[in-house]
Amino acid sequence: MRIDAPSLRHAARRLTVDADWLVGQAEWLSRSFDELPATGFRGQAAEAAVNRLHVLARPMTAPPAQMLRVAQVLSVTAGLQEELDAAEVRARGLVAGYAGAADALSLLLHNLRVLGDLLDYACARQIDLLCTPVQVEEPTRLGDTPDLEVAAVHELNLLTAPEAVQLLALEQPDLQILEVADGRLVAAVGDLATAPSVTTIVAGVGSSDPAGLPVHLNRARTVAAATGGAAVLWLGYHAPVQATHALAQEPARAAGTELQLFQRELTRRFPGQRRIVVGHSYGSVVAGKAASAGGGLYADDLILIGSPGAGVARAGELTLLGDRPQIHAMTNPSDPIGMTVTEGAGVHGPDPTAPGFGARVWPGDSSGDHSSYWADPVFLARLGELADQKKPAASSE
Structure with missing residues (x-):
């Protein structure tokens, strides 16, 4: 529940009063130590003892200063929250006289609430930074901000996103930035x-x-339109720059861990959704590493397209955490990736479309190449069919 502006100001005042009291206590102790010689407590040992008492009492000066800094953060936050509250009042007043403005008001109020959530998060984080002796890491994964809704996560990420990503979000306002960091x-x-x-x-x-x-992003939009749901462009790793670098296993292994974490958080936030993961090219290696690593991959369906292998010998080595999980594979006959993998072997394992691998094979487009899957109406229709499959109702037992 969001803290209101009056409560923030009250907390700031209490911290200020208590900080002043602690300062007074520290000053009283210091004076008391200095007055000890007047009681007859003299000599080298006595002087050393007084100096030691001053050293022991010195840490008492830190909490009041810390409390005053926190009070300042709370006061600033209260002022910003008051501005948001005033904006809400003005918004309600502006649309009160307009018929049919309910939807616009609802959207505006939602956006103001998102800003309020983000303000709460920023306030709490700043207090953590002031009160924690170790450096608090910046959030880089969706799971790092579990209490923020997606809209607030988007706004938070835009604060630190590279200029190219900020421009992209500005040009495409329906885009939601879920994770952004270091490429x-x-x-x-x-x-x-x-x-x-x-x-x-x-x-x-x-x-x-x-x-x-x-x-x-255009591919993601195409997939979203074909499935009638949402689509996530997952570039959560440093992808190989060119094909010769795609022989390496380690980038896929590290990326597989990140993909696991993302899908797990997605499932935690939206447990009722049907989840499909599509691994394209080296992305299918990443998806295979995620599904074969300990813990498995939260997905109902995994689709490997244009794949040089999934890092395993057979589909049975891939673990999907979903309802009636299935592995699918598709490679266009004219896709040159087919020359890098065979039914029995390959740098990243055998061809996922080979009968012995065990995936459900989708026939490829005879005229398609390595990048034409996203324009193939048959492929998109199959995606739509998977997305339409209803998740079974939860048991009441």
């Missing part, structure tokens, strides 16, 4: 809070290049 970006299109399904797209080689973000 990593996780963004959603569609309303995550209400969407019946969410499809996480794990991109591959070269996807960390900011110049390619519009292309990846």
Whole structure:
């Protein structure tokens, strides 16, 4: 529950009063120590004892200063909260005389509430920084801010996002930035809070290049439209820059851990959604590492497209945490990725579309290449069918 402005100001006043009292106590102790020689307590040992008492009492000066800094944070927060409260009053007054303005008012009030939540978070974080002796790390994952709704997480991330990401969010106002840090970006299109399904797209080689973000986002929009749900562009790792670097296992292994964490937090926030993960190219290696590592991957369906292998010998080694989980695979006949993997072996394991792998194989587009999956109506229709599958009702037992 959000703390109101009067409560913030009251807490600031109490801290200020108590800080002044502690300052007075510290000064009284210091005077008492200085008065000890007048009682006959003299000599080198007595002087050393008085000096030692002053040293022991010195830490008492730190809490009042800390309390005053916290009081200042609370006062500033109270002033900002009062501005938000006043904005709400003005908004209600402006639309009161307009018929059909209820939806606009509801949206405006929601945005003000999001700003209030973000203000609460910023206030609490600043107090943590003032009161914690060790450095508090900046949030970099969706799970680092579990109490903030997605809209507030988006606003928080924009405060530290690179300029390219900020411009992207400005140009595409429906974009929700879920994670951003050090060349990593996780963004959603569609309303995550209400969407019946969410499809996480794990991109591959070269996807960390900011110049390619519009292309990846267009793919996410296409998937969201095809499924009728939300889509997440997951670039939560430093993707290999070029194909020769995609032979490495370690980037996929590290990224798989990050993908696990993201899908777990997504499930915690929206447990009723159907979850689909699509791994494209090297992204399928990442998704395979996530599903084969300890703990498994929170997904109902995993789709490996244009895959050089999933890091395992067979689909049975992949663990999906979902309802009736299934592994699917698809590679276009003209996709050159097919030359890097065989039915029996490959740098990242055998071809996921091979019969012995055990995935449900979707036939590829005979004229399609490595990047045409996102424009293939058959592929998109299959995605839509998966998204439409209803999750079973929770047992009442």
